[in-house]
Amino acid sequence: MSESQTRAMTSGTAPASGSRTGDLFVGGRWQGPEDGRYVPAVSPVTGAEIGTIAQGTRADAGAAVRHARDAFGGWAATNVFERAAALRRIGEACRLRRDELARALTLDQGKPFHTEAVQEVDDMIGYWLDAAEDVIRFGGEIAPTRLPGARAFVERRPLGVVGLITPWNWPYTMPVQVIAPALAAGNTVVWVPAPSTSLCSAVLMDCLAESDLPAGAVNFVPGEGAVVGDEIAGHPGVAAVAFIGSTTTGLRVARRAAGKVQLIEMGNNGPLVVMADADIERAVAGAVAGAFLCAGQSCTAAERILVHRAVHADFVAALADRVVSEVVLGDPFDPGTTMGPLNNGDVADKMSRHVADAVEHGADIVTGGSADPARPTPYYWQPTVVDNVARDALVAREETFGPIAPITPIRSLEDAITLTDDLPYGLMAAIYTRDPATGLRYSDSVRAAWVNINESTNYFESHLPFGGGAGSLSGVGKVGGRYALEALTQTKVVILNGL
Secondary structure (H helix, E strand, C coil), X not given: CCHHHHHHHHHXXXXXXXXXXXXXXXXXXXXCCCCCCEEEEECCCCCCXXXXXXXXXXXXXXXXXXXXXXXXXHHHCCCHHHHHHHHHHHHHHHHHCHHHHHHHHHHHHCCCHHHHHHHHHHHHHHHHHHHHHHHCCCCCEEECCCCCCCEEEEEEEECCEEEEECCCCCCCHHHHHHHHHHHHCCCEEEEECCHHHHHHHHXXXXXXXXXXXXXXXXXXXXXXXXXXXXXXXXXCCCCEEEEECCHHHHHHHHHHCCCCEEEEECCCCCCEEECCCCCHHHHHHHHHHHHHHHHHCCCCCCXXXXXXXXXXXXXXXXXXXXXXXXXXXXXXXXXXXXECCCCCHHHHHHHHXXXXXXXXXXXXXXXXXXXXXXXXXXXXXXXXXXXXXXXXXXXHHCCCCCCEEEEEEECCHHHHHHHHCCCCCCCEEEXXXXXXXXXXXXXXHCCCCEEEECCCCCCCCCCCCECCCCCCCCEECCECHHHHHHHCEEEEEEEECCC
């Protein structure tokens, strides 16, 4: 990125139309796409063009894989302490550009600068440092062997080239939760960012580019998912494919990557359950955090809120009061704003469809229910609470991915368990109850691979295993701490005889 473009991103103003702010990074250098094609990057915050993004081709993606393969042998042979030191350098580069990264994130993605963007940058920096610490404590074992006096070593070895395709809702933390452990383990990476947040992703890639990694260790190929993402997923030079995004796209990527190691995180509609004995104030706080963080654009959002009839009226009233008083939609650079615009038109259109469908199925709009026409783009959707949502409404069965709290009354814990597993997802669920036995019974009974008891659906800790439950459409494999290192390495057995 040029100095003028960097100043524009840092100040929060848009660079001149046509300025190239998002090239490819392949083989250790920034370069334009093979066919010279760029598209505008338009901010959901202002509607203004804030740069242009290179559109990589299949040839560009193939070249990135070749560079990653060329770099693999040397990087894999690097001492693990040297790899850990490299991750710390990247973390420090990100720390020094913290404000720039956060402002780029707000302009490109839309999340509030003060309450969310800075926090995502800080979390991302922590991921680099965590991976550096995790890998120096990650090893194999000495296993038994029948050979007298011999030793059997079970080693952990890198996979090779990891192809990574990432989403737009968390453009920093989600890529780094794969890139950091992949590099730590000795793999090389080809990263395809989401098209609608490729501009801020390029700023993050620039932090890696200035951190003295070997040429080809990490390559950055923005472009259309159906082109560069598809090429990476199916390329014979790619050993493992990591994908984070929608179920529809994830299944397509998984089919394309058949035969490779896969780390796939897809959709969810895991509920937040409120039982009759719940602490209502605590449950309301959890619902607000679950439904409106990142404007609801989270795979762990509280996209269904199942409330016991005994406390239903009290919960709805308390939730509506808190949403009106505490969830502030506005300019994401304003310190008073807690929720910014949606990222793109597809999500805004889905919100409109799901709200309308819920009303057609008999639901009541308690607050919100439409975009704010006074805002500079049509993506500023009001925080919305919808009550008495039918179980067959779209919002109750699909991933809305917007700022909506859809409430469905239930009669019992059994009702909650049945509704939770009525959908094919299994990523995250939550339950509020004062009875530990009730919480554990719910956790033991549902498919979700992560269940929070008296915590929001959006609460997780990055060192713990995160990913879809078996038999669900929420994905395969786990990220988080040593679990990501396990997913991105393979075992190798070496028997030493003749002692």
